[in-house]
Amino acid sequence: MRAVTVTADHRLTASDVPEPIPAPGEVLVDVIAAGVNRADLAQAAGSYPPPPGASPLLGLEVSGRRRDTGEEVVALLAGGGYAETVAVPEAHLLPVPRGLSSIEAAGLVEVAATVVSNLVIEGGLPAGAYEAMPGTRPTVLIHGGTGGIGAFAIQFARSCGARVLTTVGSDEAIATAARLGADRTWNRRTTDIFDAVLAEGGADIVLDVVGGSALAGNVRVLREFGRLLVIGTLGGTTGDLDLGALMARRARIIATTLRSRGVEDKARILRRTHELVWPMIEDGSIVVPVQQVLPLEEAERAHAVLRDGGHLGKVILEVR
Template identity: 65%
Template sequence: MRAITITEDHRLQLSDIPEPVPADGEILVDVVATGVNRADLAQTAGHYPPPPGASEIPGLEVSGRRRDTGEEVVALLAGGGYAEVVAVPEAQVLPAPSALDLHDAAGLIEVAATVVSNLVIEADLRPGGRTDNPWPRLQGEPAPGPQTLLVHGGTGGIGSFAIQFAHALGARALTTVGSDDAVRTAQELGADLAWNRHTTDVPAAVGEAGGADVILDVVGGPTLRDNVGMLREHGRLVVIGTIGGPRGELDLGALMGRRARVIGTTLRSRPVAEKHLIVQLTRELVWPMLEDGSVRLPVQARLPLADAEKAHQILKDGGHLGKVILDVRD
């Protein structure tokens, strides 16, 4: 089969390699297309190796057809997506949503599962605010109501989806972006407020907007102190990336004073059983949103598999809207 492999000097090359052999509990999927994610760039650069036992081929999500039944599916992977065939645990496979073209659906499951697992499971973002607090409301504490989400990088793959998802849940969505044009794009996606991070004092702007109950951050260390400062009481900061670096300064006094939490998560290395629960919840929440049009999947570019280097360069350059897709089959 054709696949993209990583060379010793961290380049991507089209290679001819044997098809994978499925292990117990796995099925083969004939890949139609694969989504490109920043994790793929980090792996290519040698900074994000796959979990033990996973394929060394990059690619965390695909669309295609089950070889055993022919059903059109999407699959969440720990690696191996940049190839004509993948072996994947059946528990991580879902029927492809009918609302999307099968090629475009390749860019859905990793971003949707990331958003659902982090906003709903980890940060407890839900319609009407948090309802699971067993303690009586303290005097002066605001009544439960719609929560406010702050997303950094609101026009990227994760950000563009998170804004729409939060809006569909009834939450208030704030975001930072990299240009004035991106501000308008984020507002079209459903952001209630959006700021150009290069020309705005973001902590001050978020403070004027009332702060955030949940912050979804892909930048990492450099934004840690400001993020904690922008949280409301009982706020949750969910860190899912370290584009800006892995280390930052944490103001423990501010964290404690807000009774807030900092949560760090990854999706790729989770056990199959956890991924199964996440993809099932993703289907339950997101597929209806796709059907009624409250959420869409912006696609910046679709390129042939052989142009994987060009696809990575689009993400490196930044300024794109949504996902980049590699077409594996016509």
């Protein structure tokens, strides 16, 4: 089958590789399209190896057709999506939402599961920490508001009733974030983000893709009982932590990944994601912005779009 592999010098190249053999509990999915994620760039660079037992190929999410039933599905993967066929646990499949094309659907499940697992399951949105404060509208700060995760998270948090603050990389992107539903947006290149967030009263939940360099500022803007959810390390893996400030706020820092979770843990997250997100997709509350669709063989170009930044939503590789 056709696939994209990574060379010894970290280039992406089209190759012929054996078709995967499904393990017990897995099914084969013939891939229509694959979503491109920053984790793919890290793996290609040699800094994010796949979990034990996962496919060595890139790709954490696809849309496609179950070979056994012909049903159109989306699949959450630990690897293998940049290929014509994937083997995936049946529990990690969800139907394509009504009204969403197969191309758009390829960029949905990984971001949706990441956002739900962090904002809802770990962060307590829309209930959790706020059950003791009826009538309070939680404030969520989302870093990187026009990327794949950020564009989805803004819409989801807004649909859950949150007040949404976000950061972007240009003045032009401020209007884009507003259209997605952000209440306040700042250009991180020209604004002291954390002073601006404090002027807005701080945040109950922070969804952070930056990591180390933003750690101190993120803690500084947390409200009492706030939660900082770290899902990326674009700004490094280490930073300064004021434990006194964290303790005074009775706040939490939670760092998560989705890829390396066990089969049942992922299935639990996907059930919650299906319950919450699919109705929002189907009634138009959430759209899946797609920046660019490229053929599988142009995966290198797709990665360059993410490296360059400034994109809105997802980059998709079309396989069939």
